[in-house]
Amino acid sequence: MTQSPNKILDDFAKLMTDAAGVAQGARREVETAFKAQAERFLADMDVVSREEFDATKDMAVRALDEVESLEKRLKAAEDRISALEAAITKEKD
Structure with missing residues (x-):
């Protein structure tokens, strides 16, 4: 066929x-x-997943910003203390 x-x-x-x-x-x-x-x-x-990495990176950036802010505040406090010490020393003289 x-x-x-x-x-x-x-x-x-x-x-x-x-x-x-x-x-x-x-x-x-x-x-x-x-x-x-x-x-x-x-x-x-x-x-780690991308989401975990990004979350950790964001936390680190915020922590570094906070450290920078605290360093500025500490520097300002140290400057004020130095100025007060200088004024006290000047009054004694």
């Missing part, structure tokens, strides 16, 4: 479509497995 050329081409096209679907499914499975393995690898390495 011979098939017409159109039937052969239709069957071939269907076969290729099915093969493409199988290939896409396999690709998705490989990607999923790879992502899971990468996540396990990173978890074992104790790598």
